[in-house]
Amino acid sequence: MSSGADARTAHRPSAPARPGLRERKKAKTRAAIQRHALRLFKKRGYDETTVEDIAEAAEVSPSTFFRYFPTKEDVVMYDVFDPVLLASLRSQPHGLDPVRAMRAAMRQVFRDMDEEDREDLLEREALFRLVPDLRARMMDELLRTVSVLARIIAERTGRRAGDLGVRVVAGAIIGALISAWLTEEGESLGVDIYRGMDRALEKLESGLSL
Amino acid sequence: MSSGADARTAHRPSAPARPGLRERKKAKTRAAIQRHALRLFKKRGYDETTVEDIAEAAEVSPSTFFRYFPTKEDVVMYDVFDPVLLASLRSQPHGLDPVRAMRAAMRQVFRDMDEEDREDLLEREALFRLVPDLRARMMDELLRTVSVLARIIAERTGRRAGDLGVRVVAGAIIGALISAWLTEEGESLGVDIYRGMDRALEKLESGLSL
DNA sequence: CCATATATTGACAGAGACTCCTATTTAGGA
DNA sequence: TCCTAAATAGGAGTCTCTGTCAATATATGG
Numbered sequence: 001m002s003s004g005a006d007a008r009t010a011h012r013p014s015a016p017a018r019p020g021l022r023e024r025k026k027a028k029t030r031a032a033i034q035r036h037a038l039r040l041f042k043k044r045g046y047d048e049t050t051v052e053d054i055a056e057a058a059e060v061s062p063s064t065f066f067r068y069f070p071t072k073e074d075v076v077m078y079d080v081f082d083p084v085l086l087a088s089l090r091s092q093p094h095g096l097d098p099v100r101a102m103r104a105a106m107r108q109v110f111r112d113m114d115e116e117d118r119e120d121l122l123e124r125e126a127l128f129r130l131v132p133d134l135r136a137r138m139m140d141e142l143l144r145t146v147s148v149l150a151r152i153i154a155e156r157t158g159r160r161a162g163d164l165g166v167r168v169v170a171g172a173i174i175g176a177l178i179s180a181w182l183t184e185e186g187e188s189l190g191v192d193i194y195r196g197m198d199r200a201l202e203k204l205e206s207g208l209s210l
Numbered sequence: 211m212s213s214g215a216d217a218r219t220a221h222r223p224s225a226p227a228r229p230g231l232r233e234r235k236k237a238k239t240r241a242a243i244q245r246h247a248l249r250l251f252k253k254r255g256y257d258e259t260t261v262e263d264i265a266e267a268a269e270v271s272p273s274t275f276f277r278y279f280p281t282k283e284d285v286v287m288y289d290v291f292d293p294v295l296l297a298s299l300r301s302q303p304h305g306l307d308p309v310r311a312m313r314a315a316m317r318q319v320f321r322d323m324d325e326e327d328r329e330d331l332l333e334r335e336a337l338f339r340l341v342p343d344l345r346a347r348m349m350d351e352l353l354r355t356v357s358v359l360a361r362i363i364a365e366r367t368g369r370r371a372g373d374l375g376v377r378v379v380a381g382a383i384i385g386a387l388i389s390a391w392l393t394e395e396g397e398s399l400g401v402d403i404y405r406g407m408d409r410a411l412e413k414l415e416s417g418l419s420l
Numbered sequence: 421c422c423a424t425a426t427a428t429t430g431a432c433a434g435a436g437a438c439t440c441c442t443a444t445t446t447a448g449g450a
Numbered sequence: 451t452c453c454t455a456a457a458t459a460g461g462a463g464t465c466t467c468t469g470t471c472a473a474t475a476t477a478t479g480g
Contacts, residue, residue: 168386170389176382
């Protein structure tokens with residue numbers, strides 16, 4: 001009960017709004033579950049990995065797993081990328097038209113991403129491509145993304161978010177990005193995933209003429 | 211074993227390539243399952259209707275249900291609309307650019323559809339909008355549609371289906387259609403679903419300027 | 421009309437995702 | 451130290467979906 005460690009932690013000079021032990025433990029548990037899940041999915045496949053396997057690897061009970069993630073899918077779905085991208089889009093100069101602004105935002109986000117996040121992204125991208133349930137779920141999330149994108153474009157151009165023109169632009173952008181993701185033979189894009197999306201938006205910029 | 215009915219059926223003068231009793235029975239069973247399923251989904255909700263409920267209503271065993279439809283989702287998914295639309299697209303004059311050709315194809319298909327099919331379409335559309343699993347599954351099907359669409363556009367314009375420009379056009383078309391389907395408040399579009407999609411493609415025709 | 425090959429069917433047994441409930445443990449505060 | 455609220459483990463149970471099995475129905479050849 002009385003050790004050097006005690007003194008050290010006691011003297012910590014007001015860590016700015018430290019979340020408290022309970023919160024820290026929760027964050028650690030969540031991260032552990034997610035990490036072990038992705039590791040097992042990669043190693044043995046998604047369908048071949050049960051929630052029980054993940055729970056055991058992360059040293060929690062199955063019920064605890066479901067406390068942190070509503071479904072098995074959600075372990076993969078959780079995405080830090082989307083909100084960052086959309087925030088970046090919001091911060092682009094309003095002079096740019098929507099497609100160009102999106103291109104700039106993507107360029108910025110990909111550039112600023114550290115190596116670990118990049119790997120995570122590719123890892124999850126491979127799962128999305130491979131596992132039908134996850135792919136379907138991702139597509140459904142993209143539906144929400146179209147709505148958010150429309151709202152941002154509306155802000156930037158001073159129109160209503162419900163405006164059909166605004167919605168069509170948002171839909172076309174997402175559609176173009178999907179089409180870049182969609183390779184012929186299911187082979188993974190690797191790091192060039194960004195390059196393909198950039199070129200797709202470039203095509204969109206210069207109109208849809210063939 | 212010997213009745214008037216026997217004589218009648220025996221004398222039927224060579225129905226052209228009549229599928230045989232077995233086939234006809236299968237088609238009837240399939241239709242019955244699907245009809246009762248949609249009826250129950252509408253009445254009690256998708257999740258609240260079990261496969262067993264459907265099987266009992268259609269007077270088959272649960273195992274028979276799964277023989278006809280791989281999953282519960284597939285009862286709703288089966289779509290006669292897509293192939294018809296794509297066939298129509300293929301038959302449009304090659305002078306039209308892809309977006310205009312798609313518009314023409316949709317106009318033709320919606321015009322030629324009979325009332326019953328139209329109702330079925332709206333019925334299923336409502337389910338897609340409402341039930342997350344089905345919506346996600348539909349979006350995943352749309353992914354395949356983008357590929358097929360790209361292939362058709364490639365044929366019409368004499369390019370490779372893998373060409374990024376072709377894929378982007380296909381993606382943008384589907385994206386625009388999705389954005390029209392995506393209403394603000396989850397309210398159903400009703401019969402105007404066609405009108406919204408037509409206007410969305412019209413916007414796409416005139417470029418993406420806002 | 422009969423015999424054999426093939427298909428369809430229903431019953432049953434599980435696996436696995438997920439829910440609900442309860443007893444126990446733990447963190448944070450009085 | 452004690453109390454309360456939250457987190458957890460564990461168990462029972464539901465539902466979808468996958469198999470296997472034997473019984474039945476159908477198509478076809480003799």
